[in-house]
Each structure stands twice: as C-alpha cells, then as structure tokens.
Amino acid sequence: MKKISESAVRRLSLYLRLLRVVAGKQELISSQELAERSGATSAQVRKDLSLFGSFGQRGRGYEVDDLIETLEGILGLGRRWRVAIVGVGKLGSALLGYRELSQRGFDVVAAFDVDARKVGEKLGGLDVSDIDSLERVIREREVEIGIITTPPEAAPDVADRLTRAGVSAILNFAPVKIGGNEGMVIRTMDLALELEGLTFALTSSRDGERSHA
Amino acid sequence: MKKISESAVRRLSLYLRLLRVVAGKQELISSQELAERSGATSAQVRKDLSLFGSFGQRGRGYEVDDLIETLEGILGLGRRWRVAIVGVGKLGSALLGYRELSQRGFDVVAAFDVDARKVGEKLGGLDVSDIDSLERVIREREVEIGIITTPPEAAPDVADRLTRAGVSAILNFAPVKIGGNEGMVIRTMDLALELEGLTFALTSSRDGERSHA
Numbered sequence: 001m002k003k004i005s006e007s008a009v010r011r012l013s014l015y016l017r018l019l020r021v022v023a024g025k026q027e028l029i030s031s032q033e034l035a036e037r038s039g040a041t042s043a044q045v046r047k048d049l050s051l052f053g054s055f056g057q058r059g060r061g062y063e064v065d066d067l068i069e070t071l072e073g074i075l076g077l078g079r080r081w082r083v084a085i086v087g088v089g090k091l092g093s094a095l096l097g098y099r100e101l102s103q104r105g106f107d108v109v110a111a112f113d114v115d116a117r118k119v120g121e122k123l124g125g126l127d128v129s130d131i132d133s134l135e136r137v138i139r140e141r142e143v144e145i146g147i148i149t150t151p152p153e154a155a156p157d158v159a160d161r162l163t164r165a166g167v168s169a170i171l172n173f174a175p176v177k178i179g180g181n182e183g184m185v186i187r188t189m190d191l192a193l194e195l196e197g198l199t200f201a202l203t204s205s206r207d208g209e210r211s212h213a
Numbered sequence: 214m215k216k217i218s219e220s221a222v223r224r225l226s227l228y229l230r231l232l233r234v235v236a237g238k239q240e241l242i243s244s245q246e247l248a249e250r251s252g253a254t255s256a257q258v259r260k261d262l263s264l265f266g267s268f269g270q271r272g273r274g275y276e277v278d279d280l281i282e283t284l285e286g287i288l289g290l291g292r293r294w295r296v297a298i299v300g301v302g303k304l305g306s307a308l309l310g311y312r313e314l315s316q317r318g319f320d321v322v323a324a325f326d327v328d329a330r331k332v333g334e335k336l337g338g339l340d341v342s343d344i345d346s347l348e349r350v351i352r353e354r355e356v357e358i359g360i361i362t363t364p365p366e367a368a369p370d371v372a373d374r375l376t377r378a379g380v381s382a383i384l385n386f387a388p389v390k391i392g393g394n395e396g397m398v399i400r401t402m403d404l405a406l407e408l409e410g411l412t413f414a415l416t417s418s419r420d421g422e423r424s425h426a
Contacts, residue, residue, distance in 0.1 A: 004417070006410060007220035013409040075409050076416030083408075090310065094303035095404070100388045104405035145411060169411040175313045185414040187407060191308070192317035194402060195296075196226040196288050197219060198358060198382040199318075201398040203289030204217070 004051065009075070011048055014038045016071040023064050030061035077105050084110035084143040084167070086158050087150035088118055088128055091173055095147060096124035109141045114154070134158075138165035145169045152176040159186075217264065222288070224261055227251045229284040236277050243274035290318050297323035297356040297380070299371050300363035301331055301341055304386055308360060309337035322354045327367070347371075351378035358382045365389040372399075 018037045022029060031049075035042040049056070054070050056062040072078045083106050085092050095101070096111055111123060114131045121128045129137050138146075146162040148155050148170060155174035162170060169185035172178050178186060231250045235242060244262075248255040262269070267283050269275040285291045296319050298305050308314070309324055326332060327344045334341045342350050351359075359375040361368050361383060368387035375383060382398035385391050391399060 004413075005220065007218065009410050009413045010406060012413070013403075013406045016409075017403075017406075074413065074416070076412035077409065081408070081412055090303050090307035094307055097303065098404065100405050101408070104409070106405065106408055144415075145408065168415055171407055171411060185411050187410055189404075189407060190226075190230075191311065192313050192319065193223060193226045193230075194384055194400060195294070195314070195319055195358065196229075196290065196317070197222050197400055198384060198398050199289035199294055200217075200222045200225075200287065202357075202381055203287070 008048055008051070011038065011040055011044070012071055012075060015045070015048070016068065016075065016077070019064055019068045019071070023068060027064055028061045029064050029067070031056065033061070080105050080107055081145055082141065082143050083108045083145045083147060084112065084138060084141070084162075085147045085149060086112045086131070086134070086162070087148065087154070088113045088123055089149060089151075092147075092149035093123055095149065096126065106145070110137050110143055112137070114150075131158075134161050135165040138162065138167060143167055145171065148172045148174055148178070150174055221261055221264070224251065224253055224257070225284055225288060228258070228261070229281065229288065229290070232277055232281045232284070236281060240277055241274045242277050242280070244269065246274070293318050293320055294358055295320055295322045295354065295356050296358045296360060297321070297325065297351060297354070297375075298360045298362060299325045299344070299347070299375070300361065300367070301326045301336055302362060302364075305360075305362035306336055308362065309339065319358070323350050323356055325350070327363075344371075347374050348378040351375065351380060356380055358384065361385045361387055361391070363387055 015034055015038060018034060019029065031042040031045040034045045052070060052074050054062065054067060085095055085108055088096065088111050092111065096108060101108060108124065108126060111126050111128050112131045112134055113119060113128050118128050119130045144167060146167045148158050150158055152174045155172060155176050156178050159170055159172065159178035163181055163184055170178065172186060172188040175190060178188070228247055228251060231247060232242065244255040244258040247258045262275070265283060265287050267275065267280060298308055298321055301309065301324050305324065309321060314321060321337065321339060324336060324339050324341050325344045325347055326341050331341050332343045357380060359380045361371050363371055365387045368385060368389050369391050372383055372385065372391035376394055376397055383391065385399065385401040388403065391401070
C-alpha cells in the first residue's frame with residue numbers, strides 16, 4: 001500500500017463524515033459538492049479518492065452508499081473498536097461522556113484512574129478501574145486502543161504498560177513524548193498546536209493585508 | 214505569501230516545540246536531528262524551512278535561537294494571545310487547567326457558562342462569566358481567540374456571537390459545523406477523527422502484513 005499522508009487520512013475522515021450526513025437524502029455526490037463541504041478543491045477530492053481506486057463517473061459523481069463503504073473500509077471503520085481511557089480527570093471524563101465516539105464506532109470499554117476515590121465510581125455507564133489492574137482489565141476486555149489523559153509525568157509509564165498489555169494504538173493527550181514498541185501506532189494530541197494553527201493563519205492573513213497596502 | 218498546507222503548519226509547530234527543548238543546550242541543530250525528533254524526513258524539514266527563507270548552513274545546520282525566532286514569527290508566536298473559553302463543562306474546565314496553553318503564549322482571560330451555578334465560580338484563577346455578558350466581556354478584555362466547548366446545539370449561536378463581538382479566530386470542540394464571517398479563522402477539533410487516524414494506520418498495516426504472507 002502506498003504511504004498516505006496524515007492530512008490525506010484526515011480528509012478521508014472528513015469526506016466520510018459529510019457523506020454520512022447526506023446518506024439517505026441523495027444517491028449521488030459530485031467531487032465539487034464534497035469539496036465545497038470539506039474545504040478542499042474538487043481536484044483534491046478526486047485525487048484523494050482515486051488513490052483508493054474510487055473514481056466516480058464523469059458527470060454523475062460518486063454513489064454515496066458505495067463511497068461510504070469504501071471509506072469505512074480504508075479507515076478501518078467497517079467494524080467497532082474497543083477503547084480504554086487512562087486517567088479520568090476532567091479531560092478523561094469529558095471523553096467518557098462524548099457520545100460522538102460511540103456513534104463513530106468506538107466503544108469505551110474500560111476507564112482507569114490512580115485515585116482511590118474515583119475507583120468503582122460509575123462514569124459514562126462504566127465503572128472506573130484501579131490503575132493497578134490495568135494489564136488484567138485490558139486483556140480481559142480485549143482493548144485495542146488506549147487513550148491517555150493522565151498528567152504528563154504519568155503518561156510514559158502508562159504508555160509502556162498499555163503496550164505490554166497488548167494495545168495496538170495510543171492516542172495521547174499528555175503534553176509529553178511517549179514511547180512504544182515497533183509497530184505500535186501512536187498519535188499525540190497537542191491542543192496548543194491547534195491554537196498555533198490559528199495564530200499562523202491570523203498572522204499570515206495580516207501580513208497579506210499589509211502587503212496589499 | 215504562498216499558501217501553506219495545514220500539515221506543513223503542524224510540522225512547523227512541532228519543530229518549534231523540539232527546538233525549545235534543546236535551546237540553551239546546543240547552538241546548532243541539523244535537519245537530520247529535527248527530522249528524527251519530529252518523525253519527518255530531513256528533506257521534508259529542509260523543504261518546510263526553506264519555504265520561509267531559512268536555509269541553514271551545509272554541514273553545520275541551523276542556529277537554534279535564530280530558528281526559534283523565525284518560527285515564532287511565522288506562527289504568530291512572537292507575542293501573547295488573549296483567549297476566551299465558552300462552556301466550562303468537563304472539557305472547558307480541563308482546558309482552563311491546562312498550563313501548557315500559557316507556557317505556549319495563550320492567556321485565557323475569560324470563561325463563560327450558561328449555568329447560573331457556575332457563574333462567579335473561580336476556575337483556573339478566573340471568574341466564570343455569565344454567557345449573557347459575552348459580547349461586553351469579549352470587548353473589554355480584548356479577546357482575540359474563542360474556544361467553544363459548549364454542547365453541539367449551542368455552538369453555532371456562540372460562534373455567531375463571538376464573531377460579532379470581534380473575535381478573529383475560533384477553535385471549536387463541538388461536533389458541529391459552525392459559521393463565521395469572511396476572514397474569520399475557524400478550526401473544528403474532531404476527536405473521533407483523531408481516532409480514525411489510528412484505525413487507518415492499524416488497518417493498513419494489517420493489510421500490509423497480509424500482503425507479505
């Protein structure tokens with residue numbers, strides 16, 4: 001399989017989300033319409049989809065249901081995924097209550113915390129487990145994806161334990177680099193980095209205005 | 214200014230974060246070293262930086278302090294930014310307590326909620342303001358960036374109010390499309406989309422394994 005850039009994968013996710021909105025309302029969608037709704041160009045849409053052999057028909061566009069199925073297959077969403085959240089502070093419990101996850105195919109089947117007062121508490125329909133039982137619970141519940149929402153100092157150790165327990169992928173919200181063995185898929189979310197995307201746009205658009213003056 | 218892709222901006226942010234870690238410890242850094250630490254190739258690093266006229270010196274690399282200053286300038290981080298958080302539920306209060314924001318140049322100067330029990334409460338050193346006072350407080354405190362962490366049904370209206378009150382950019386965490394006038398910079402965070410990046414990688418690497426069998 002060709003190497004696909006992270007931003008191309010993001011666009012595929014976005015197309016899929018848009019297609020799900022129109023599914024049942026229309027049978028066909030043009031690259032132009034997908035482009036308008038996703039902020040890409042229609043050439044970009046066609047290029048992204050052709051990478052995976054989905055070409056649409058000139059003058060007709062893509063079959064919505066077919067394209068949904070294709071994109072779900074590419075993105076690994078033709079099935080549900082079992083997720084654990086480690087650290088149920090504010091961010092962790094916000095994620096536990098985030099219904100969008102389940103709607104998009106992610107079942108949170110375990111939550112862990114180090115705080116004895118939280119262990120056993122019911123959050124989002126789930127009992128919080130003691131972090132000491134992490135390896136056992138991860139194996140018993142066949143967790144595939146771990147989400148780390150611990151303080152930064154705890155995150156690297158949690159990542160190692162998740163890896164050893166057999167998790168295949170980690171989404172890390174702690175502002176710290178975490179390791180993992182070969183073949184492990186790790187993505188670190190950096191909220192300040194998202195804000196820097198905004199300030200870049202604000203700054204470059206102002207530079208643009210100045211250059212027109 | 215040339216149009217820079219969102220993923221290139223992300224990489225610049227990442228380089229900057231890495232440079233700040235080594236600042237004071239080393240004067241020079243090679244594209245190879247930046248690449249290793251950021252997961253890019255060294256050719257990609259050189260290309261990204263050359264877009265902005267920063268070329269380094271063959272065999273020596275880049276001056277760390279210079280490159281930090283250049284990247285801060287490009288990303289609009291040569292100054293601090295004034296931020297408001299609208300909606301102090303779990304996610305909003307997690308962000309209020311997220312020290313990394315202030316360390317990276319973002320000052321949260323206002324927080325709003327619709328819930329009378331939260332208004333006046335002190336969170337992260339800040340009094341929560343009544344959503345009814347949004348326009349006045351945004352203007353008085355000269356807020357430039359709004360972060361929306363309300364439930365999805367409230368988000369579009371909040372975005373309109375932030376826009377009218379003069380905010381220049383919005384980071385939206387609600388899983389819903391929000392509007393904004395021309396020139397407004399809007400980025401919607403989609404946590405399920407981040408997970409889909411993981412499942413894509415898991416699925417395509419498994420396909421790869423199968424193809425070797």
